Amino acid sequence: MSTHLNKAEIEAFHRRGYHTPLRVLSAKEAVAIRQKLEAINTQFGRADVASPLTDAHLIYRWAWDVIHDPRIVDPVTDLLGPDVLLWSLNWFIKEPLDGTFVTYHQDATYWGLEPHDVVTAWVALSDAGRTTGPMKFVPKSHRGPVWDHTDTFEDQNLLSRGQAIEQDISDDDTVLAPLKVGEMSLHHVRLIHGSEPNLTHDRRIGMVLRYCATRVKQTKLRDTAVLVHGLDAYDHFDLLPAPEIDAGDEERQRQKDALQRMQRALHSKDYK
Numbered sequence: 566m567s568t569h570l571n572k573a574e575i576e577a578f579h580r581r582g583y584h585t586p587l588r589v590l591s592a593k594e595a596v597a598i599r600q601k602l603e604a605i606n607t608q609f610g611r612a613d614v615a616s617p618l619t620d621a622h623l624i625y626r627w628a629w630d631v632i633h634d635p636r637i638v639d640p641v642t643d644l645l646g647p648d649v650l651l652w653s654l655n656w657f658i659k660e661p662l663d664g665t666f667v668t669y670h671q672d673a674t675y676w677g678l679e680p681h682d683v684v685t686a687w688v689a690l691s692d693a694g695r696t697t698g699p700m701k702f703v704p705k706s707h708r709g710p711v712w713d714h715t716d717t718f719e720d721q722n723l724l725s726r727g728q729a730i731e732q733d734i735s736d737d738d739t740v741l742a743p744l745k746v747g748e749m750s751l752h753h754v755r756l757i758h759g760s761e762p763n764l765t766h767d768r769r770i771g772m773v774l775r776y777c778a779t780r781v782k783q784t785k786l787r788d789t790a791v792l793v794h795g796l797d798a799y800d801h802f803d804l805l806p807a808p809e810i811d812a813g814d815e816e817r818q819r820q821k822d823a824l825q826r827m828q829r830a831l832h833s834k835d836y837k
């Protein structure tokens with residue numbers, strides 16, 4: 566089954582800044598990935614989850630296969646062109662009734678990636694229905710400026726800086742993007758988005774893949790990425806190889822280095 570976007574869907578993405586929903590995995594496949602994630606949660610504890618799981622593709626072969634899955638990557642190439650890098654793999658997990666949320670923000674404010682040919686693929690590994698706190702998008706906001714943000718560092722905010730856009734956003738101007746397990750949404754790096762708490766008794770798990778065109782540059786430092794489609798004629802990033810041994814020493818070291826660079830980029834105060 567092809568997941569390529571048709572012409573009308575590509576045009577709609579460029580007009581609205583998002584495309585949703587798109588089925589990319591069967592429910593069974595999504596649950597199998599969830600089980601791998603939860604096995605790592607069990608091994609390392611949920612509090613430490615950021616380290617083994619962020620950029621898990623650098624240490625686990627199954628995650629390497631996920632970031633290359635044509636059902637996920639093909640629609641991204643429809644939006645970014647054939648030469649595509651994966652910049653990062655992350656997880657947005659809301660535990661049942663834990664009150665965590667995401668303030669309205671634009672990813673472009675703090676990542677340092679330019680130009681903004683950057684798309685997030687958000688894959689639901691659990692049901693992300695209306696009461697689970699699915700993402701809310703502000704249509705067409707990617708066509709406006711990058712607004713100032715305040716770093717709140719709130720405890721229950723899932724964003725690394727708790728950044729919140731300094732703009733009044735009315736829920737009337739947003740579109741809710743609920744997803745069924747195995748479905749995916751795509752959003753532009755400048756699109757304003759956020760999400761409310763999970764009011765259900767299951768975890769709400771988003772597997773979040775950040776893709777960019779190879780012409781994109783990290784403006785803050787020399788960063789890492791993985792070439793997932795086409796060719797890299799730019800050499801803007803250090804391209805990392807597939808893991809050979811799951812969670813092997815070399816693999817862990819490469820992941821650690823990649824995460825350190827990303828943390829330096831995200832927390833550099835001169836972001837624009």
Ligand SMILES: O=C(O)CCC(=O)C(=O)O
Nearest residue numbers: 657667685700760771773
């Ligand atoms: O999962 C969420 O609620 C927010 C995710 C998000 O902000 C993002 O993927 O950029």
